[in-house]
Amino acid sequence: MYRYLTSPRWSSPRWYIEGIAVFMETWNAGGLGRAQGAYDEMVFRTRVAERKPLYDVLAIEAEGTAVDFQAGALSYMYGTRFMSYLAYTYGPEKLVRWTGRQEDGKAYFASQFEHVYGLPLKDSWSAWIDSEKQWQQENLRTIREYPVTNDRSLSRRALGSVSRGFLDPSGTRLYAGVRFPGQVASIAAINLSDGSVELLEDVKGAALYYTSSTAFDPLTNSLFYTTDNNDWRDIVLLNVKTGKSRRVMDDGRIGDLAFNQADQSLWGVRHDNGFSTIVRIPPPYDEWNQIWTLPYGKDVFDLDISADGKFLVAGLTEASGQQQLILFNIDRLRNGDTFFEVLFDFDFSTPSNFVFNKDGRFLYGSSYYTGVSNIYRYSLETKEMDILTNAETGYFRPIPTGEDSLIVFRYSGEGFIPVKIGIAVQERVNAIRYYGQAIVEKHPQLRSWKLKPPSAAAVDSASTVASEYSPVGNITLASAYPVIEGYKDFVAFGWRFNFSDKILLHNLNLTLSYSSNNLLPASERFHASFSHSFWEWTIRANYNGGNFYDLFGPTKVTRKGYSASVRYKKYLVYDEPKTLDYTLILAGYGGLERLPEFQNIAASFDKFLTLRGQLTYEYFNRSIGAVDDEKGTRWQMISWNNYVRSKLYPRVSANFDYGLALPLDHSSLWLRSSAGYSFGNRSEPFANFYFGGFGNNWIDYQDAKRYREDFSFPGIELNAAGGKTYGKMMLEWTLPPLRFRNFGSPGLYSNWMRLAVFSSVLSTNLDRRQYRKTLGNVGSQLDLRISFLSSFEGTLSMGVAVAAEEHQRFTREFMVSLKLLK
Known part of the structure; x- marks a missing residue:
C-alpha cells in the first residue's frame, strides 16, 4: 500500500512501463528503435496472417508472456505498439500526458487513461487491435502483389527460438539449439525424414532469441x-x-x-x-x-x-x-x-x-x-x-x-x-510500410524529439572528487512505520525502524511492539527484534520476538525468551542456476519454553547454545512459462550441535532431491529424500528430529509448497512424529498448469492454477525396533496464482492429505493458505 501511495505508476502492467520507455527511446534516438522496427512488424503481421487473435489488455500479461516463446519480450512489443497507436491517433503530446504525472491527474494508470482520453482503456485497446489488423492486412496485400515463396516444413512442431543449424554429414539430421515453452532449452536433432525432434542436451543459460551460439565440425x-x-x-x-x-x-x-x-x-x-x-x-x-x-x-x-x-x-x-x-x-x-x-x-x-x-x-x-x-x-x-x-x-x-x-x-x-x-x-x-513511419508523417514534431549526442556535453570541464566511502558512516534512518505483530495467540502493536547506508551494503531493522492483553505475563508483553545484514553476515537478536504471520494459523515462529545469533553464508560456486554454498550459524537462547525449530516440543532446559553448519548444492532448470522448477538436483548436508547444561547433542542430516521433466509440457516427477542421525539420548528433546503437517499458515510469506520441506509430513499434526534417527522419502508429480486468459481485471486477476500430488514414507528411530514408527501419506496441493496491482503476486493454496501409521487409524489434514507477495 505504501508503494502504491508513493509511486503508483510502478503498480502498472509491464506492457505500460516498457511500452512508453521503448516509444520514447525510439524517438529520442531519431527513429531508431522498436517503435519503428521490422521484427515487431513481423510479429504482428504473422499473427494476422495465421489468423491468430491478438492478446487483449489483460491476456497479454496473464497468458501471453507465459505461453509465447518470446516470453516477457511480448510486453515490450504490445506496449510499444499500443503507445504508437495512441500517438498516431491522438498525438504524442496526449500520450505523454497520460504516462506522466500531473497535479490534476489520477494515480492509477487506467484511471488516468480515462481521464486523458475520455474512454475506458479496454475499449481503446480493442480499437487498436482492429486498427492493427487493418494495418497488417494492407502490408500482407503489398507483399502478395508478387508471388509468395512456397516452402515445405521439415519438423512436426515449431522450435521456439533457434540457434544456427547444421546438417550432419549424411544430410538426414539437422542440429540446432532450441527453446520453446514447456521444455527446457536444449540442443536438438531434427529428423528430416519424419520431422521428429530429439532433445540431446540441456543448454544452461539459454538466450531468448538465438538460444545459443553454435558451430559444427562434420569430421568428428x-x-x-x-x-x-x-x-x-x-x-x-x-x-x-x-x-x-x-x-x-x-x-x-x-x-x-x-x-x-x-x-x-x-x-x-x-x-x-x-x-x-x-x-x-x-x-x-x-x-x-x-x-x-x-x-x-x-x-x-x-x-x-x-x-x-x-x-x-x-x-x-x-x-x-x-x-x-x-x-x-x-x-x-x-x-x-x-x-x-x-x-x-x-x-x-x-x-x-x-x-x-x-x-x-x-x-x-x-x-x-x-x-x-x-x-x-x-x-x-x-x-x-x-x-x-x-x-x-x-x-x-x-x-x-x-x-x-x-x-x-x-x-x-x-x-x-x-x-x-x-x-x-x-x-x-x-517493401512493406513501417507503422512508425506513418506516425512521424502524421506528427512530424516527433523529429524534434531527437536528443543531442553525449559528445555535445562538455565532459572535460566537469569536475569530480574521489573520496573513500564509509558504509558505516553513511548509515541513516531509511523509513519508520507502525506494525502489527503476533506473539503466541496475542496481538502486539508497535513500530519498525529501517536503517541503511546509501548503497545498501548495511541494512538494519529494529522492531519494537507491546501486547496489552492481561492474559500474558508482564514479562512477555514487550517484544523486540533486531537484525543487521552486511555482505555475507547477518546478526539477529530477539526478546519475546513477534511476527505478523503468527496471527494467522497454526505455525508459530515466535518464542518466549531471548536469543542472539550470527549467520555467515558463502558461495563456493555461483554459476546460476548452479550454486554451492555453505552456511554457519552460531546462536544462543535463554528463557525458552519451546524448541526454536519445533513449536510443539517443550524444551528440557531454558538456556542453550547451538552451532549449525550447512552445505547446499542446487542445480534446477525450467522452461519458458514454467511456474516451478521442472528438473534438476539438490543435495544438502547439515550438522546440528546443541550444547545444553554442559552437554553436547550433535545431530547430522542429509537431503537429496532429483527432478525429471516429463514429455508432457511443464510437468515433472520428483523424488525427494531425507535422512538423519542423532548421537544424543533418545529421551532428550534437543537430540531428536520432529515431523508433521503442511506447515503453512492461513496468511503466509514463506514458500507455498511447504509440504516439500525436510520436517513436514502432511496428514498429521505439527511435530507429532519424532525420533533420534529417521529416513523419509517423497514421490511428487507436478501437473501442467491451467492458464487463465481473462480471469479478473488488470488490477486483480489470476493467471494460472496448478495441482501437485505426492506420497511420502517416514520411518523414525530406525536403530531400535521397539521405538520404530513408520508412517505413510498421500496428498495433493492446488495453487492458484493471483496478481494484484500488476506488480504484486500472491498464491492461494489448498491442500489435503491422509496419513496413517502402521496398525493405526487414518488421520486427515486440510490446509488453506494465502501467500502474500511472490
Whole structure:
C-alpha cells in the first residue's frame, strides 16, 4: 500500500512501463528503435496472417508472456505498439500526458487513461487491435502483389527460438539449439525424414532469441555451443553421435562461433569492456588467441568460414547504426593485416547469418532490407546481391543443401520452423510500410524529439572528487512505520525502524511492539527484534520476538525468551542456476519454553547454545512459462550441535532431491529424500528430529509448497512424529498448469492454477525396533496464482492429505493458505 501511495505508476502492467520507455527511446534516438522496427512488424503481421487473435489488455500479461516463446519480450512489443497507436491517433503530446504525472491527474494508470482520453482503456485497446489488423492486412496485400515463396516444413512442431543449424554429414539430421515453452532449452536433432525432434542436451543459460551460439565440425560430429549466454559465456563440446559432452572453456565471453575445417580451429567474437575482439581457439579449445580487437564503437557478428579455410565473412555494425557485410582473408588477418572488403552496405538493416556454400562461390543470408526478413544470395564472383524469397512472415538462418535448395527457418507465432525452399532469384519484391513511419508523417514534431549526442556535453570541464566511502558512516534512518505483530495467540502493536547506508551494503531493522492483553505475563508483553545484514553476515537478536504471520494459523515462529545469533553464508560456486554454498550459524537462547525449530516440543532446559553448519548444492532448470522448477538436483548436508547444561547433542542430516521433466509440457516427477542421525539420548528433546503437517499458515510469506520441506509430513499434526534417527522419502508429480486468459481485471486477476500430488514414507528411530514408527501419506496441493496491482503476486493454496501409521487409524489434514507477495 505504501508503494502504491508513493509511486503508483510502478503498480502498472509491464506492457505500460516498457511500452512508453521503448516509444520514447525510439524517438529520442531519431527513429531508431522498436517503435519503428521490422521484427515487431513481423510479429504482428504473422499473427494476422495465421489468423491468430491478438492478446487483449489483460491476456497479454496473464497468458501471453507465459505461453509465447518470446516470453516477457511480448510486453515490450504490445506496449510499444499500443503507445504508437495512441500517438498516431491522438498525438504524442496526449500520450505523454497520460504516462506522466500531473497535479490534476489520477494515480492509477487506467484511471488516468480515462481521464486523458475520455474512454475506458479496454475499449481503446480493442480499437487498436482492429486498427492493427487493418494495418497488417494492407502490408500482407503489398507483399502478395508478387508471388509468395512456397516452402515445405521439415519438423512436426515449431522450435521456439533457434540457434544456427547444421546438417550432419549424411544430410538426414539437422542440429540446432532450441527453446520453446514447456521444455527446457536444449540442443536438438531434427529428423528430416519424419520431422521428429530429439532433445540431446540441456543448454544452461539459454538466450531468448538465438538460444545459443553454435558451430559444427562434420569430421568428428562435434557440436560446439555456448552456455551462460546472458553472462560470461562458457563453451561446451558435444559429440552428437555418442551424446558425450565436456565444457572446454569457462567464462570465455565468446560467441558468434564459426568452425574452420581446414585447421580444426574454432573462431568467435569476444566482448569485454565494450570492445569486440575476433579470437581463434585451436584444439583442445581451452584457450583463445587474440586476432583483432576492433576500435571502440564497432562490432562484428555472425561469423562464418569458407570450407577451404581461406575466408571469413561477418556482419559489421557501427555506433551510428550503419551495417555492412564484410570479408576477411584469414591468412592476412592472422598476420596482423586487418583489411576487409565491404561486400554490401545494408544501411540500417542487419545482414544476418551469411554463410558460405560448399564450393565457396556464394554467400547466403537474411536481411530486413525490404522490411521483411528475406533470404539473399551474394556472388563472390560477380559481386552481385540477389533476393531469393518473398516471405509473408520471415525467413532466417539459411543452410545450403545443394545447387537448387536451401533449408531456412520460417518465423511463426509459435517460433521458428525449419523449412526447405528452392533457390530462385526474385525479380520483384515489395517493401512493406513501417507503422512508425506513418506516425512521424502524421506528427512530424516527433523529429524534434531527437536528443543531442553525449559528445555535445562538455565532459572535460566537469569536475569530480574521489573520496573513500564509509558504509558505516553513511548509515541513516531509511523509513519508520507502525506494525502489527503476533506473539503466541496475542496481538502486539508497535513500530519498525529501517536503517541503511546509501548503497545498501548495511541494512538494519529494529522492531519494537507491546501486547496489552492481561492474559500474558508482564514479562512477555514487550517484544523486540533486531537484525543487521552486511555482505555475507547477518546478526539477529530477539526478546519475546513477534511476527505478523503468527496471527494467522497454526505455525508459530515466535518464542518466549531471548536469543542472539550470527549467520555467515558463502558461495563456493555461483554459476546460476548452479550454486554451492555453505552456511554457519552460531546462536544462543535463554528463557525458552519451546524448541526454536519445533513449536510443539517443550524444551528440557531454558538456556542453550547451538552451532549449525550447512552445505547446499542446487542445480534446477525450467522452461519458458514454467511456474516451478521442472528438473534438476539438490543435495544438502547439515550438522546440528546443541550444547545444553554442559552437554553436547550433535545431530547430522542429509537431503537429496532429483527432478525429471516429463514429455508432457511443464510437468515433472520428483523424488525427494531425507535422512538423519542423532548421537544424543533418545529421551532428550534437543537430540531428536520432529515431523508433521503442511506447515503453512492461513496468511503466509514463506514458500507455498511447504509440504516439500525436510520436517513436514502432511496428514498429521505439527511435530507429532519424532525420533533420534529417521529416513523419509517423497514421490511428487507436478501437473501442467491451467492458464487463465481473462480471469479478473488488470488490477486483480489470476493467471494460472496448478495441482501437485505426492506420497511420502517416514520411518523414525530406525536403530531400535521397539521405538520404530513408520508412517505413510498421500496428498495433493492446488495453487492458484493471483496478481494484484500488476506488480504484486500472491498464491492461494489448498491442500489435503491422509496419513496413517502402521496398525493405526487414518488421520486427515486440510490446509488453506494465502501467500502474500511472490
